[in-house]
Amino acid sequence: MNKKYIEFLNIISLRGPNIWTYRPVLEAWVDIGDLEDCPSNTIPGLYERLSTWLPGLIEHRCSYGERGGFLRRVQEGTWPGHILEHITLELQTLAGFPGGFGKARETPIRGVYKVVVRAWHEPLTRRALYFARDLLMAAIEDRSFDLADAVETLRDLADDECLGPSTACIVDAADDRDIPYIRLNDANLVQLGYGKAQRRIWTAESDGTSAIAEGISRDKDLTKALLQACGVPVPEGRLVESAADAWDAAQDIGLPVVVKPYDGNHGRGVFTCLMTQAEVEAAYAIAVEEGSGVIVERFVLGNEHRLLVVGKKVVAAARGEAAWVVGDGVSSVDALIDSQLNSDPRRGSSEEHPLNRVRLDSAARLELKRQGLVDGESIPALGQSVLIQRNGNVAFDCTDEVHPEVAAVVALAARVVGLDIAGVDLVAEDISRPLAEQGGAIVEVNAGPGLLMHLKPAAGQPRPVGRAIVDHLFAEGEQGRVPVIGVMGSQHSSEAAALTAALLQDSPKKVVGLAGANGLYLNQRCLASGDQRQWQAGQRLLINRAVEVAVIEHTAEGLLSEGFSYDRCHIGVLTDIDVNAHLGPFYIDSPEKVSSIFRCQIDVVLASGAAVLNADDALVAEMARLSDGAVSFFTQQPLSPALIAHVAAGGRVLQQQQNTLVFHDGQQSQSLALSQSFSTAQLAALTTAWAMNVSPASLLERVAALPTWSVSYSV
Incomplete structure (x- = not known):
């Protein structure tokens, strides 16, 4: 009985340096049975199916050391174990983990090979091996294979189990400096270095980030009081206890005002440029559900900015931009958002997208009402500009524009709160001018800031923020090693x-x-x-x-x-x-x-x-x-x-x-x-x-x- 099938006899996880390479790999013992008698050049259509399904295989250099080298081997004749290696690597590339080590070697047993592939993340690589086996068998037997579903599964696995982008960029920067790392849990807690010389990070927080400082940053009213005491410009405001109290505070501060949760995050429940009692009271009703209290403060004219402080200096800055649509007299606001904003390829829900998709939240619906539109089904007039979001998508790099006085004030704000790594939010019309001369102010200081906006900005230059954090944790020449x-x-x-x-x-x-x-x-x-x-x-x-x-x-x-x-x-x-x-x-x-x-x-x-x-x-x-x-x-x-x-x-x-x-x-x-x-x-x-x-x-x-x-x- 002929057995033309690929069977995994064993899969060994080599989690440290090994006989193959310095990096973790999976070593699969593969039995190809009677396919040992079927090199690739004897299987009709195999080359065409592989090169069509996986066009990226053209980049695999293989033993020839040149572009197209592997596909040349397929044309000339190679065995399924070798092909399995390259398909696995290519599936990992499509899942977001390009390149990597691969080998396929015969054993003394006929038809049994050791197939070795770089294991970026063991569960993902193991799944990629099985998908690669199924794809290869489909190509050999001239059957269909749902490549899109396989890649989506691998990408979902990567999203669920691999390090997030903020943590990963720090780990990659440590690796570039030959600082070893150990992942300590299934989330983003990572040890850099060994033994007594180690440091730990959790996303963009370090073991030098104190719990007291983090607690202060969550208490927006306390943060403002501390900053104000040290001469840092902040918008006037106070905690309020009711919708009526919110309106009283707004009148005391002077319109327009901002209403936001006392300890909210990600911009939820934040309402800006409120001008009337009805707007303030409506905003209060929503903001109170997003946190443990509500703050009313002076509205600061300008764009929102996020500046990243590492150690005692600003290492990156990004600016937010307002989102507008222009009416055509036919389409609804919802349709205009989809066609004019969400059609931008930079917008999406994954980490590959620097801009979020625009949706009509409570703040956006308030903006529509101010402009005479009821909701998303309203149809703006031809040529009417409609403001959807005042501030959002803080993802436009402006690091080189930051005025030295602004950088000094922002670094001071991080020190006052006590954070070694901080995301400082400020509002200003022009980041290249001192805050005092334009009425700008710092509105929040955040622990554990996201780094994606600086790594993959919607426009402008990516910033090496991971390296900045590693350099902060380890002095020049240090590798976090004990003997x-x-x-x-x-x-x-x-x-x-x-x-x-x-x-x-x-x-x-x-x-x-x-x-x-x-x-x-x-x-x-x-x-x-x-x-x-x-x-x-x-x-x-x-x-x-x-x-x-x-x-x-x-x-x-x-x-x-x-x-x-x-x-x-x-x-x-x-x-x-x-x-x-x-x-x-x-x-x-x-x-x-x-x-x-x-x-x-x-x-x-x-x-x-x-x-x-x-x-x-x-x-x-x-x-x-x-x-x-x-x-x-x-x-x-x-x-x-x-x-x-x-x-x-x-x-x-x-x-x-x-x-x-x-x-x-x-x-x-x-x-x-x-x-x-x-x-x-x-x-x-x-x-x-x-x-x-x-x-x-x-x-x-x-x-x-x-x-x-x-x-x-x-x-």
């Missing part, structure tokens, strides 16, 4: 990891985390017993604010099934490699493939860090060329010519000669007498601590203070 020591090896890594953690504990003030074979530890405190050489255990250390140094051990099996729990490490330790290790379930069936797994530990060493290598294991020693950082060897043998050359070039070697340890450091060496010989694991730990700048003499003092140097040692 991470990654340890791998076939036999000696567990003892080496435990001893390294013990050596680095100067005192109770030095908090060292260990995730290893004997458990998860924070100094002497056990957080979890049993084998903790897992991705999740390493992550537990990295999110712990107390951790100053993290020692994390990974096994070859763990790397193949989960990936590393960190993006890069300061020290990468490789104790030994057993090329006969049994990794058959992962289709690792040769010494070369086994060695390629362990090399990953050295591939992830930072340029500012070091690789610690066993010079007595030839395969381990060869890994020195892969390290982006320095290299420190340890050996129990006389120095080889290669090690002599390494030392001459300024490198480090820890050598055990009978009962003497020799610390070779470039042109200098230091010998220390021992009472016993050390094992491979012990030498690895000593070399690692030395690479962490613990002095040789101090190392031996610490060794003497340790209870035991046995394999079962655990901190």
Whole structure:
């Protein structure tokens, strides 16, 4: 019986750096059955259907390294596993996640492939793999496929589960600076950096945003009082208790006035330029339902502006514009809004649209009545200009127009409230002039401001607001990292990891985390017993604010099934490699493939860090060329010519000669007498601590203070 179908045997989520790439991927084990005998050039119409359904495949360069390279492979003949990879990547592109890593590799089993694709977000990529399989089978069998429905499903999944645009732009900016990040929940809480050096963000709020400041910003009356006390221009106004009180306040302040909720948001229930008692009382009735109270304040002439303050300076500004339609004597207001405003391709409900669709809310209906129109079904006269919204869609960039005095006042307003990141709303006729000379005023100071208006303005230049926030959180040159020591090896890594953690504990003030074979530890405190050489255990250390140094051990099996729990490490330790290790379930069936797994530990060493290598294991020693950082060897043998050359070039070697340890450091060496010989694991730990700048003499003092140097040692 022929089996021409694509079956997923297994899908492995590699959530950290792995044997394929530094980024998270899904590795799908795919059985293509008898399609192994059907390369793409033998399937009539396959090329035409794929290139028609997915025209973006023309951009896939593939092995030819040129535009159209993948489609050329399809024409010449390639296998379904390879095609599945590219379709998955293209579906992710259509869902809003362009580009990314992809590979398709044969296994020793006929018809079974490993298909590897960049996992921007695991549930989305997993769904994209299944859609890609179904699309490919439809193309092979010349059946229809609802591509639009698949893409819409993926986009909905992205909207529901991926980071929002404000958070994502900050994370992307951190990534550009090589600052690692960890998503802490299904919403927008993200950790930037590791351990004690971390910072946290939630959309555009940081762990430096105080709850007191946020509470003040929600209390509009208190905010105005504080700003006014510091000389910041604000519109006069007060809280009111009834519709009658609202009219009394309006008369005291002087018409026109604004009526708005005391603690509302997103402009709901805000009425501007109110001129009559009827308007004020009607506005009060609506505003009181949108918040816990109502404010009446002086109407400030001009356009609404949103200025973003990060730290102590304005980094972006956007202006709102009024929305008008012009009557044709035939169409209703609703129809004119649809044809003249909502037809603008910049308007929509998704994050891709910088402008919202215009709708007739209570404030807009009030504007219509002022102009002699009853509601949306009214028909304006030919040529009549009809105002729909006075202020809205604050999405027109005006950063370069902001007057220095305006920027100074806005930054002061954020400081008065106490916000490190703030969206300051002000009304002014001309943002390029000081507020005092035009009667402009600051009307609100908001915590957690949206950033989309600055990232994708309706007009003007996008602003790098995510980078501004990252630069505020991390000084130049900082990457939010604590030293991470990654340890791998076939036999000696567990003892080496435990001893390294013990050596680095100067005192109770030095908090060292260990995730290893004997458990998860924070100094002497056990957080979890049993084998903790897992991705999740390493992550537990990295999110712990107390951790100053993290020692994390990974096994070859763990790397193949989960990936590393960190993006890069300061020290990468490789104790030994057993090329006969049994990794058959992962289709690792040769010494070369086994060695390629362990090399990953050295591939992830930072340029500012070091690789610690066993010079007595030839395969381990060869890994020195892969390290982006320095290299420190340890050996129990006389120095080889290669090690002599390494030392001459300024490198480090820890050598055990009978009962003497020799610390070779470039042109200098230091010998220390021992009472016993050390094992491979012990030498690895000593070399690692030395690479962490613990002095040789101090190392031996610490060794003497340790209870035991046995394999079962655990901190």
